[in-house]
Amino acid sequence: MDFWGRFRKRGNMIFTDLRFGTPGIPSRVQGTIEGLIEVSKLGLKAMELEFVHNVSITEEKAKVVSATREKEDVRLTCHAPYYINLNAVEKPKLEASKKRLINASLIADLCGAFSITFHPAFYLGMQKEKVFENVTKALKDVQKILDDNGATIRLSPETTGKTSQFGDYEELLKISKEFENMQPCIDYSHMHARNNGGWNTKEEFLKIHEMLEKSLGKQSLKSLHCHISGIEYGEKGEKKHQPLKESDMNYQELIDVWKEFNVAGVIITESSNIEEDTILLNNLWRKKR
Numbered sequence: 001m002d003f004w005g006r007f008r009k010r011g012n013m014i015f016t017d018l019r020f021g022t023p024g025i026p027s028r029v030q031g032t033i034e035g036l037i038e039v040s041k042l043g044l045k046a047m048e049l050e051f052v053h054n055v056s057i058t059e060e061k062a063k064v065v066s067a068t069r070e071k072e073d074v075r076l077t078c079h080a081p082y083y084i085n086l087n088a089v090e091k092p093k094l095e096a097s098k099k100r101l102i103n104a105s106l107i108a109d110l111c112g113a114f115s116i117t118f119h120p121a122f123y124l125g126m127q128k129e130k131v132f133e134n135v136t137k138a139l140k141d142v143q144k145i146l147d148d149n150g151a152t153i154r155l156s157p158e159t160t161g162k163t164s165q166f167g168d169y170e171e172l173l174k175i176s177k178e179f180e181n182m183q184p185c186i187d188y189s190h191m192h193a194r195n196n197g198g199w200n201t202k203e204e205f206l207k208i209h210e211m212l213e214k215s216l217g218k219q220s221l222k223s224l225h226c227h228i229s230g231i232e233y234g235e236k237g238e239k240k241h242q243p244l245k246e247s248d249m250n251y252q253e254l255i256d257v258w259k260e261f262n263v264a265g266v267i268i269t270e271s272s273n274i275e276e277d278t279i280l281l282n283n284l285w286r287k288k289r
């Protein structure tokens with residue numbers, strides 16, 4: 001694909017600052033609109049719509065969300081339903097998975113989100129090359145429907161936390177190259193857990209961002225949609241999320257690396273304490289600037 005085609009498509013997703021957002025609505029309020037106003041008040045100005053269990057916003061409501069987002073200057077991302085397997089063998093299951101991703105993407109697009117992340121698939125014991133092929137094919141179908149509907153939201157497959165899940169970093173960089181408008185949602189904690197403790201030093205964090213730049217171009221560093229949290233893990237990867245301070249996640253050095261690369265976009269803090277860790281990172285980032 002040609003470079004300028006890619007650049008043009010990504011034009012509205014290149015940011016000049018890095019923001020820290022909550023995974024869903026902050027704990028003190030209820031409702032998406034109230035959530036947007038609250039993150040704005042907290043000085044965070046970013047939030048992830050959590051459609052992980054279902055798409056909880058109607059088309060009508062999405063328009064109100066979009067207007068509020070614009071008024072409050074909140075940068076929005078979305079997390080698609082967990083219940084997706086783009087490598088499902090049975091056709092009805094595969095079609096249902098595509099449909100879930102499409103529905104979530106179209107509503108999130110109407111809300112004004114710039115990126116939607118999702119856990120793409122399970123290997124189901126199949127050869128990794130075959131799974132890559134299946135997931136690529138399914139995502140081409142999804143992308144076509146989004147394009148046909150004029151949706152500009154970016155599909156951002158997430159680096160997954162378990163070794164049974166499709167979505168190691170190299171796989172996602174490779175699949176992103178097959179599309180005009182795709183880049184991985186880097187979940188630093190998932191990478192760390194999947195690797196049973198790797199990807200957690202300054203050198204490794206540098207490498208993550210170098211690989212992104214090399215694979216998808218400099219502008220991808222200005223369009224981050226990433227996740228971080230404290231995490232418990234074992235040989236098979238992720239066990240559960242925990243607060244950053246209770247974990248071995250080396251977030252201080254990660255912040256140094258963000259600064260070094262002068263990244264922009266959104267970091268969603270997926271810890272169990274919702275806004276607490278988001279505010280922690282936002283403050284640390286501001287101090288170091």
Ligand SMILES: [Zn+2]
Nearest residue numbers: 079118119158
């Ligand atoms: Zn996720």
